[in-house]
Amino acid sequence: xxxxxxxxxxxxxxxxxxxxxxxxxxxxxxxxxxxxxxxxxxxxxxxxxxxxxxxxxxxxxxxxxxxxxxxxxxxxxxxxxxxxxxxxxxxxxxxxxxxxxxxxxxxxxxxxxxxxxxxxxxxxxxxxxxxxxxxxxxxxxxxxxxxxxxxxxxxxxxxxxx
Amino acid sequence: xxxxxxxxxxxxxxxxxxxxxxxxxxxxxxxxxxxxxxxxxxxxxxxxxxxxxxxxxxxxxxxxxxxxxxxxxxxxxxxxxxxxxxxxxxxxxxxxxxxxxxxxxxxxxxxxxxxxxxxxxxxxxxxxxxxxxxxxxxxxxxxxxxxxxxxxxxxxxxxxxxxxxxxxxxxxxxxxxxxxxxxxxxxxxxxxxxxxxxxxxxxxxxxxxxxxxxxxxxxxxxxxxxxxxxxxxxxxxxxxxxxxxxxxxxxxxxxxxxxxxxxxxxxxxxxxxxxxxxxxxxxxxxxxxxxxxxxxxxxxxxxxxxxxxxxxxxxxxxxxxxxxxxxxxxxxxxxxxxxxxxxxxxxxxxxxxxxxxxxxxxxxxxxxxxxxxxxxxxxxxxxxxxxxxxxxxxxxxxxxxxxxxxxxxxxxxxxxxxxxxxxxxxxxxxxxxxxxxxxxxxxxxxxxxxxxxxxxxxxxxxxxxxxxxxxxxxxxxxxxxxxxxxxxxxxxxxxxxxxxxxxxxxxxxxxxxxxxxxxxxxxxxxxxxxxxxxxxxxxxxxxxxxxxxxxxxxxxxxxxxxxxxxxxxxxxxxxxxxxxxxxxxxxxxxxxxxxxxxxxxxxxxxxxxxxxxxxxxxxxxxxxxxx
Numbered sequence: 001x002x003x004x005x006x007x008x009x010x011x012x013x014x015x016x017x018x019x020x021x022x023x024x025x026x027x028x029x030x031x032x033x034x035x036x037x038x039x040x041x042x043x044x045x046x047x048x049x050x051x052x053x054x055x056x057x058x059x060x061x062x063x064x065x066x067x068x069x070x071x072x073x074x075x076x077x078x079x080x081x082x083x084x085x086x087x088x089x090x091x092x093x094x095x096x097x098x099x100x101x102x103x104x105x106x107x108x109x110x111x112x113x114x115x116x117x118x119x120x121x122x123x124x125x126x127x128x129x130x131x132x133x134x135x136x137x138x139x140x141x142x143x144x145x146x147x148x149x150x151x152x153x154x155x156x157x158x159x160x161x162x
Numbered sequence: 163x164x165x166x167x168x169x170x171x172x173x174x175x176x177x178x179x180x181x182x183x184x185x186x187x188x189x190x191x192x193x194x195x196x197x198x199x200x201x202x203x204x205x206x207x208x209x210x211x212x213x214x215x216x217x218x219x220x221x222x223x224x225x226x227x228x229x230x231x232x233x234x235x236x237x238x239x240x241x242x243x244x245x246x247x248x249x250x251x252x253x254x255x256x257x258x259x260x261x262x263x264x265x266x267x268x269x270x271x272x273x274x275x276x277x278x279x280x281x282x283x284x285x286x287x288x289x290x291x292x293x294x295x296x297x298x299x300x301x302x303x304x305x306x307x308x309x310x311x312x313x314x315x316x317x318x319x320x321x322x323x324x325x326x327x328x329x330x331x332x333x334x335x336x337x338x339x340x341x342x343x344x345x346x347x348x349x350x351x352x353x354x355x356x357x358x359x360x361x362x363x364x365x366x367x368x369x370x371x372x373x374x375x376x377x378x379x380x381x382x383x384x385x386x387x388x389x390x391x392x393x394x395x396x397x398x399x400x401x402x403x404x405x406x407x408x409x410x411x412x413x414x415x416x417x418x419x420x421x422x423x424x425x426x427x428x429x430x431x432x433x434x435x436x437x438x439x440x441x442x443x444x445x446x447x448x449x450x451x452x453x454x455x456x457x458x459x460x461x462x463x464x465x466x467x468x469x470x471x472x473x474x475x476x477x478x479x480x481x482x483x484x485x486x487x488x489x490x491x492x493x494x495x496x497x498x499x500x501x502x503x504x505x506x507x508x509x510x511x512x513x514x515x516x517x518x519x520x521x522x523x524x525x526x527x528x529x530x531x532x533x534x535x536x537x538x539x540x541x542x543x544x545x546x547x548x549x550x551x552x553x554x555x556x557x558x559x560x561x562x563x564x565x566x567x568x569x570x571x572x573x574x575x576x577x578x579x580x581x582x583x584x585x586x587x588x589x590x591x592x593x594x595x596x597x598x599x600x601x602x603x604x605x606x607x608x609x610x611x612x613x614x615x616x617x618x619x620x621x622x623x624x625x626x627x628x629x630x631x632x633x634x635x636x637x638x639x640x641x642x643x644x645x646x647x648x649x650x651x652x653x654x655x656x657x658x659x660x661x662x663x664x665x666x667x668x669x670x671x672x673x674x675x676x677x678x679x680x681x682x683x684x685x686x687x688x689x690x691x692x693x694x695x696x697x698x699x700x701x702x703x704x705x706x707x708x709x710x711x712x713x714x715x716x717x718x719x720x721x722x723x724x725x726x727x728x729x730x731x732x733x734x735x736x737x738x739x740x741x742x743x744x745x746x747x748x749x750x751x752x753x754x755x756x757x758x759x760x761x762x763x764x765x766x767x768x769x770x771x772x773x774x775x776x777x778x779x780x781x782x783x784x785x786x787x788x789x
Contacts, residue, residue, distance in 0.1 A: 022459075023499065026481030031423065031462055054481075065483040065640075066464035068423055084385030085583065085616045086542035088630050094775065101745075101774075122467060122634070123385035124424055127542040128201040128238025128549055137426075139204030146779055 016051040075117035080134040084123030092131035098148040163443040181322035193247040199234030202241035213261040233396020239548035252292040253278040305512040309396030317438040328518030340411040347522035348534030353507030356600040365494035366412040369502035374414035380421035383470040384583030387614035389538040390508035394428035398435035404511030467638035472505040486686035529555035533599035543616040560594040574619040582611030585691030587698025623720035624703040629657040631695040646689030649680035661721040663714040719788035733785035736761025740777035
């Protein structure tokens with residue numbers, strides 16, 4: 001998004017306007033943009049600033065504070081490994097390590113082909129089926145380390161077919 | 163539209179008769195409830211629901227059976243569930259393939275499907291009725307009222323379960339009387355601190371009239387706790403009603419929900435409930451014909467644990483970085499947009515309608531002298547029945563873990579239970595008979611927290627657990643004050659040194675000193691409680707710290723640098739499976755063949771081994787173990 005397309009500008013302005021009646025709507029605006037575009041680069045922050053009158057410095061401060069907002073694009077498939085306590089005591093760290101090893105990226109990073117992002121999440125509230133992971137919203141219960149290669153292949157083969 | 167008290171009463175009577183009849187089967191139909199909590203939804207509850215839909219139509223059973231999805235059943239480890247009325251038969255751990263058998267055998271033939279019933283892990287007895295299962299027997303549902311029995315998206319069913327009755331009673335009372343009711347009930351904040359809810363309300367009530375706010379803290383950050391999620395998913399109107407009662411009492415006109423973005427199902431159901439209540443006229447102007455007007459708003463979190471701290475949460479709603487404010491002034495004086503505000507947790511607000519509906523005496527009859535009512539615990543970790551349980555305050559840990567939780571799986575030894583999440587501590591064998599309440603847990607070096615209760619067994623290393631929490635806190639520290647920002651990082655480094663086997667006893671002394679400094683000098687609760695997991699594990703499991711430092715040994719074989727995998731050459735049959743699995747070729751043949759075996763045993767080169775554990779997982783003969 002080095003240069004924003006006209007359509008993107010329109011969309012972002014529309015998002016800003018849709019919350020115009022709310023008091024201090026910055027978080028809501030950023031959540032919507034993150035959902036829509038997958039990341040919030042500086043150009044977008046500048047645009048939000050122009051539209052809302054909130055200084056860019058403040059917007060940048062908020063974007064970098066919260067783990068849900070990201071400055072860089074995320075992969076097509078975001079693998080969120082829960083590292084809540086319940087998952088951790090059932091071996092979630094080994095699951096994260098396995099993903100890390102196979103994909104060659106650390107948590108928080110994205111693979112070079114832009115296919116996968118690996119995230120370490122705090123509790124997703126699925127403690128009964130720990131260790132749990134979440135890929136683009138789909139929850140995988142009781143993930144064994146040995147199941148990790150198959151899970152990755154499931155998405156890779158989906159891509160190969162597409 | 164429900165415009166008057168009479169309207170509400172009439173509608174509620176109508177709805178409850180309707181729900182009652184439905185459960186009793188008065189319409190000649192059986193009624194199937196399907197669990198729709200997050201745990202079950204991720205184990206295919208939606209596919210099961212679709213299969214019921216499809217097969218009921220296909221088999222022409224539409225006139226015999228009805229079904230709908232409800233909130234969490236609580237015993238999440240046994241999900242997905244369905245419950246069939248009027249018999250209240252509970253089927254568990256369902257798969258899509260089981261749906262046909264339930265319909266054919268039970269619904270058509272009237273014969274219970276035995277293999278899908280719950281089996282008591284102790285007696286091996288099959289139990290058909292939910293209420294007969296030990297997990298449910300000791301529970302009292304106040305905060306979880308109607309969760310798991312009503313359809314959370316059906317407004318009429320919520321009314322049938324008593325929604326807005328508490329508000330109706332409150333509106334007929336003087337505002338101060340409502341606060342007295344809460345004070346008398348002894349309700350204390352369920353989010354962790356345990357501050358008396360009525361006193362919080364009183365402070366805000368005493369502020370001059372004008373703009374005031376009620377904020378519901380749904381930023382359930384404790385990893386391993388999911389009661390607020392379950393309440394919002396299972397009976398969102400109860401929390402809305404609690405918020406409105408609080409609003410009436412303190413004189414607020416607006417309420418804000420702040421819910422974690424990680425809980426999409428809860429958010430959707432809450433949004434739906436707000437819309438329905440607005441449509442019915444129960445949120446808006448002159449509610450039930452009174453002078454009370456109230457609006458409910460929803461804001462989402464964005465993944466910051468510190469926002470569970472009330473002043474950080476307020477900053478987040480105000481569109482700022484979620485950093486705490488120094489207190490005083492307290493939010494009751496200067497809160498959201500500098501107006502008097504109260505911040506209450508989801509579970510706290512869920513108790514409020516019950517207190518107003520049934521009277522404070524009904525609430526206060528449960529519990530201990532200083533902790534009244536019930537508490538919801540999220541029982542997780544190494545325990546048979548993982549799930550949500552609501553028990554009267556004063557229940558012992560032994561009852562919680564062994565009677566309700568069904569004990570420790572795989573015959574392992576109980577080691578500790580961690581309560582209070584990253585702010586809490588570990589309780590051990592000797593604390594098992596302590597009645598659980600706010601003050602007892604603090605006296606034992608832990609705290610109630612939001613009710614996360616993680617059971618650990620002999621395979622968990624307590625130093626590693628302390629490190630896990632410190633890693634969490636270090637990551638989540640907002641950075642505003644230096645004791646927390648720098649102190650948690652340093653403590654994490656020291657703990658890592660210990661688990662790597664590189665620490666000395668001087669490091670341990672320094673760790674303790676630093677822990678005390680961070681505890682007394684941090685700005686907010688996050689930093690002040692951050693050292694608790696270290697301090698409590700040090701107190702209860704000092705010998706494990708010593709073993710890591712002095713003997714360079716991890717007694718639970720968890721810390722990678724201090725453990726190794728070994729092949730028992732007498733048990734190894736030489737199949738070579740582990741050798742093929744090993745990603746770094748650290749396993750090779752030896753010269754030794756055990757008596758009675760045909761092939762040479764394998765051995766692991768610990769220099770090459772990366773301790774991934776694949777060999778141990780792949781060995782079918784139990785020949786590989788951690789040392």
